[in-house]
Amino acid sequence: MTVQFSKTYLESVKDTLYCDAETSPARREAVFLLELTLRVMLYCLYPFTPHLVHQFLKACSLSLTPPVFSVGMPSVWDEVGALRNQVNAETEILRQAKLLGKNTEAKVTLLGLPLPQEQVVDVLGVSEVKVGTEFKVELHDGHKCPRCWKFHRDATELCPRCAKVEQTA
Protein backbone atom coordinates (compact mmCIF):
# COMPACT_ATOMS: atom_id res chain seq x y z
CA MET A 1 0.00 0.00 0.00
CA THR A 2 2.69 2.48 0.99
CA VAL A 3 5.00 1.71 -1.91
CA GLN A 4 2.54 1.10 -4.72
CA PHE A 5 -0.16 3.56 -3.75
CA SER A 6 1.41 6.39 -1.80
CA LYS A 7 4.79 6.48 -3.47
CA THR A 8 3.83 5.51 -7.01
CA TYR A 9 0.18 6.27 -7.70
CA LEU A 10 -0.23 9.46 -5.66
CA GLU A 11 3.04 10.83 -7.07
CA SER A 12 1.90 10.05 -10.61
CA VAL A 13 -1.51 11.75 -10.32
CA LYS A 14 -0.32 14.76 -8.31
CA ASP A 15 0.23 16.87 -11.42
CA THR A 16 -3.14 15.85 -12.88
CA LEU A 17 -4.96 16.66 -9.63
CA TYR A 18 -3.26 20.04 -9.12
CA CYS A 19 -2.98 21.32 -12.66
CA ASP A 20 -5.56 19.73 -14.97
CA ALA A 21 -8.92 21.38 -15.50
CA GLU A 22 -11.46 20.30 -12.89
CA THR A 23 -13.56 18.57 -15.52
CA SER A 24 -10.74 16.92 -17.49
CA PRO A 25 -11.24 13.15 -17.99
CA ALA A 26 -7.80 12.38 -16.49
CA ARG A 27 -8.55 14.37 -13.33
CA ARG A 28 -12.01 12.86 -12.96
CA GLU A 29 -10.49 9.38 -13.40
CA ALA A 30 -7.93 10.10 -10.66
CA VAL A 31 -10.59 11.45 -8.28
CA PHE A 32 -12.75 8.39 -8.98
CA LEU A 33 -9.89 6.01 -8.18
CA LEU A 34 -8.99 7.90 -4.99
CA GLU A 35 -12.60 7.77 -3.84
CA LEU A 36 -12.75 4.06 -4.66
CA THR A 37 -9.56 3.50 -2.65
CA LEU A 38 -11.04 5.44 0.27
CA ARG A 39 -14.17 3.28 0.17
CA VAL A 40 -12.13 0.07 0.15
CA MET A 41 -10.05 1.31 3.09
CA LEU A 42 -13.19 2.25 5.03
CA TYR A 43 -14.63 -1.15 4.30
CA CYS A 44 -11.48 -2.81 5.67
CA LEU A 45 -11.49 -0.61 8.78
CA TYR A 46 -15.16 -1.11 9.52
CA PRO A 47 -14.88 -4.40 11.53
CA PHE A 48 -12.21 -2.84 13.77
CA THR A 49 -13.41 0.76 14.18
CA PRO A 50 -17.10 0.86 13.17
CA HIS A 51 -17.92 4.07 15.07
CA LEU A 52 -15.01 5.93 13.55
CA VAL A 53 -16.02 4.80 10.06
CA HIS A 54 -19.64 5.86 10.73
CA GLN A 55 -18.52 9.29 11.92
CA PHE A 56 -16.31 9.70 8.87
CA LEU A 57 -19.07 8.67 6.47
CA LYS A 58 -21.53 11.05 8.14
CA ALA A 59 -19.07 13.95 8.09
CA CYS A 60 -18.35 13.40 4.39
CA SER A 61 -21.94 12.61 3.39
CA LEU A 62 -20.85 9.23 2.04
CA SER A 63 -22.36 5.79 2.34
CA LEU A 64 -20.56 2.48 2.33
CA THR A 65 -22.23 0.21 -0.16
CA PRO A 66 -21.04 -3.40 -0.35
CA PRO A 67 -19.79 -5.38 -2.07
CA VAL A 68 -16.29 -4.07 -2.46
CA PHE A 69 -14.37 -7.20 -1.60
CA SER A 70 -11.49 -7.42 -4.01
CA VAL A 71 -9.75 -4.47 -5.52
CA GLY A 72 -6.14 -4.90 -6.49
CA MET A 73 -3.66 -3.02 -8.57
CA PRO A 74 -3.63 -4.37 -12.14
CA SER A 75 -0.57 -6.38 -13.14
CA VAL A 76 0.53 -3.63 -15.54
CA TRP A 77 1.66 -1.79 -12.40
CA ASP A 78 4.39 -4.37 -11.86
CA GLU A 79 5.81 -3.46 -15.27
CA VAL A 80 5.32 0.25 -14.60
CA GLY A 81 7.01 -0.08 -11.20
CA ALA A 82 10.05 -1.75 -12.77
CA LEU A 83 10.22 0.97 -15.42
CA ARG A 84 9.95 3.66 -12.77
CA ASN A 85 12.81 2.10 -10.80
CA GLN A 86 14.92 1.95 -13.97
CA VAL A 87 14.27 5.63 -14.77
CA ASN A 88 14.79 6.74 -11.16
CA ALA A 89 18.14 4.94 -11.08
CA GLU A 90 19.23 6.96 -14.13
CA THR A 91 17.90 10.29 -12.81
CA GLU A 92 19.70 9.62 -9.52
CA ILE A 93 23.00 9.22 -11.40
CA LEU A 94 22.35 12.53 -13.20
CA ARG A 95 21.37 14.17 -9.90
CA GLN A 96 24.57 13.04 -8.19
CA ALA A 97 26.54 14.45 -11.11
CA LYS A 98 24.67 17.76 -10.50
CA LEU A 99 23.20 17.62 -14.01
CA LEU A 100 19.58 17.27 -12.92
CA GLY A 101 17.40 18.48 -10.05
CA LYS A 102 13.90 17.05 -10.20
CA ASN A 103 12.62 14.33 -12.53
CA THR A 104 10.52 16.97 -14.32
CA GLU A 105 13.75 18.27 -15.83
CA ALA A 106 14.19 14.98 -17.70
CA LYS A 107 12.99 13.53 -20.98
CA VAL A 108 13.00 9.77 -21.39
CA THR A 109 13.25 7.51 -24.41
CA LEU A 110 11.69 4.07 -23.88
CA LEU A 111 11.60 0.94 -26.01
CA GLY A 112 7.83 0.68 -25.54
CA LEU A 113 4.93 2.07 -23.52
CA PRO A 114 3.13 -0.06 -20.87
CA LEU A 115 0.39 2.61 -20.57
CA PRO A 116 -0.82 5.51 -22.73
CA GLN A 117 1.99 8.05 -23.21
CA GLU A 118 0.51 10.78 -20.98
CA GLN A 119 0.11 8.32 -18.10
CA VAL A 120 3.70 7.12 -18.47
CA VAL A 121 4.86 10.77 -18.27
CA ASP A 122 2.91 11.19 -15.01
CA VAL A 123 4.02 7.88 -13.49
CA LEU A 124 7.66 8.64 -14.18
CA GLY A 125 7.26 12.27 -13.09
CA VAL A 126 9.25 13.45 -16.11
CA SER A 127 8.39 16.11 -18.69
CA GLU A 128 8.47 14.04 -21.86
CA VAL A 129 8.42 10.39 -22.88
CA LYS A 130 9.02 9.11 -26.39
CA VAL A 131 9.58 5.72 -27.93
CA GLY A 132 12.91 4.92 -29.58
CA THR A 133 15.39 2.14 -30.18
CA GLU A 134 17.48 2.84 -27.06
CA PHE A 135 16.58 3.49 -23.40
CA LYS A 136 17.73 7.02 -22.53
CA VAL A 137 17.22 9.56 -19.76
CA GLU A 138 18.36 13.06 -20.71
CA LEU A 139 18.04 16.62 -19.53
CA HIS A 140 15.06 18.31 -21.22
CA ASP A 141 16.17 21.27 -23.32
CA GLY A 142 12.78 23.00 -23.49
CA HIS A 143 11.09 25.73 -21.43
CA LYS A 144 9.85 25.29 -17.86
CA CYS A 145 6.13 25.95 -17.46
CA PRO A 146 5.69 28.28 -14.43
CA ARG A 147 2.36 26.63 -13.55
CA CYS A 148 3.15 22.88 -13.54
CA TRP A 149 6.98 23.08 -13.65
CA LYS A 150 7.16 20.55 -16.47
CA PHE A 151 9.36 21.30 -19.46
CA HIS A 152 7.88 21.67 -22.94
CA ARG A 153 9.08 22.45 -26.43
CA ASP A 154 6.85 25.44 -27.21
CA ALA A 155 8.49 28.81 -26.80
CA THR A 156 5.49 30.19 -24.90
CA GLU A 157 5.36 30.87 -21.15
CA LEU A 158 2.76 28.23 -20.20
CA CYS A 159 2.70 24.68 -21.58
CA PRO A 160 -0.26 23.91 -23.91
CA ARG A 161 -2.18 22.06 -21.18
CA CYS A 162 -1.81 24.87 -18.61
CA ALA A 163 -2.54 27.57 -21.19
CA LYS A 164 -5.80 25.79 -22.01
CA VAL A 165 -6.74 25.40 -18.33
CA GLU A 166 -5.94 29.06 -17.60
CA GLN A 167 -8.05 30.14 -20.59
CA THR A 168 -11.11 28.27 -19.31
CA ALA A 169 -10.63 29.26 -15.62
Ligand SMILES: [Zn+2]
Ligand atom coordinates in the same frame (compact mmCIF):
# COMPACT_ATOMS: atom_id res chain seq x y z
ZN1 LIG B 1 2.15 23.56 -17.46
